[in-house]
Amino acid sequence: MIESSINMNEIKEIAESWTYEAAAKIKREMNESYSVDTKADEHDLVTEVDKSIETFFADKIAKQYPGHRLMGEEGSFKDIHDLNGVVWILDPIDGTVNFVHQRTGFAISIGVYQNGEPLVGIVYDVIQDEMFSSVKGQGAFLNGVRLADLYESRLDRSLISFNSGWVLQDRRLEALIEQARGMRSYGAAALEIAYVACGRLDAYISFNLAPWDIAGGCAILREVGGVASDYEGKELSFMGKGTFLAANPGVYKEILHTVHTS
Template sequence: MSRIDRKELFNTATDWTREAGEYIRKKMKESFSVNTKSNQDDLVTDVDKGVENFFEQKLSDKLPDHTLMGEEGTAESVKNLDGTVWILDPIDGTMNFVHQESFFAVSLGIFENGEGIIGIVYDVMNDEMFSCLKGEGAYVNGRKLPELKEVPVHESILSFNSGWILKDRRLEKLVKESRGTRSYGSAALELAYVAAGRLDAYISFNLAPWDIAGGYVLIKEVGSTVTNYEGKDLDFLNKGTLLAANPYIHNNILSLIHEYDQ
């Protein structure tokens, strides 16, 4: 795909994402159904499914040679990242959507033969769209994200679910070493915040490709670092761990996590 084609694809993707956001805001004023998936805290609504259906229909009509890997069903048939694959989380942060009506996002990463070329994270309620086209810089609502500043671990703000400490007590070291911790309940937004310098690192132990695809492309575009918990490349066909961090502290965080492994 040529550069001009990529630009057109980027514009199309951002337009459709904004349309999806409008659909979500409209549905929030109406009643919607809430169900559970793998456990009582794994929520899904008919709005999630409606957004995924929206993208599925758009691709079928306009870009039938592209593939959709979505959280609510379309991922099941995706076995590789050959060609152009849209990796979609229709509502990342569904629990926030249901209980708080805020801090959720439409997350979209577009990959070409395994390479992330477009990243979009749209904070629907704050109307903040983080977006990038590979090689063209990353933006929020059209304003270019600033270059990430060097920050030591003791001045950093980290983000992870506090429940992870119960599963890995090594995280207590990071809590003590950092300036503070946060948890927003949306991996997509937390990744976007790392890209924007609002957070210095984000850690999670169990994320699916659609949770991270959009934010991953953003992170890479601003020169930040994203790996799994072992410092290896991410797998966009399976669930896994994640450490996204300001490039100046990524290795330091890995060292602090694994210093007791020796």
């Protein structure tokens, strides 16, 4: 088995400890003055807090696990061209727009992958103090309480989450709006995937996500029987941006059928 050479439970415990430490750092820094910049898209924000948290994890990983590599949103991804060995896939603040504008609704997201396989998942809601976590083959947890496996639900009984702007790019999403029980949008991919895993949502769709947006959540979702792929139903690569669909297994099938027959 690929994970035999490393202690997954130890990594999970250490990752959680670092995450709580990073969260305390975020809370301190968000109450001080910090700079806010934009990336290629003027609505894609980055703050010096994002950058300092990535540096925090980079230093910790380099010292504790010198053989591991870091793929982080704020620059370290540039050195990662494959998922060979152990790679920590990090979003230091997932939901930066929420962080800047609302001061809530954001998370630290970590997926620890070995040769492309998820071993450990962490999604931590900093303000709500909700720690979603998983270890491969051992289940997923919310604040230490094991999450139940997902049962197959139906689209007409489901809550689905996606940004309303995606409807302008694919009008087939209107069929989902018509059929689903309700729609939500939280603005933080990692949290929305975690919400699918714990049953608060039944599906989440996005058309432009990077590996660090989804790696932690996908590791957690897999442990409860959820399904994740691109919008066409193809396997995720975790090596570039693309479309994304995460869902309860029953709803997943209905969504693919609905959007590809509309």
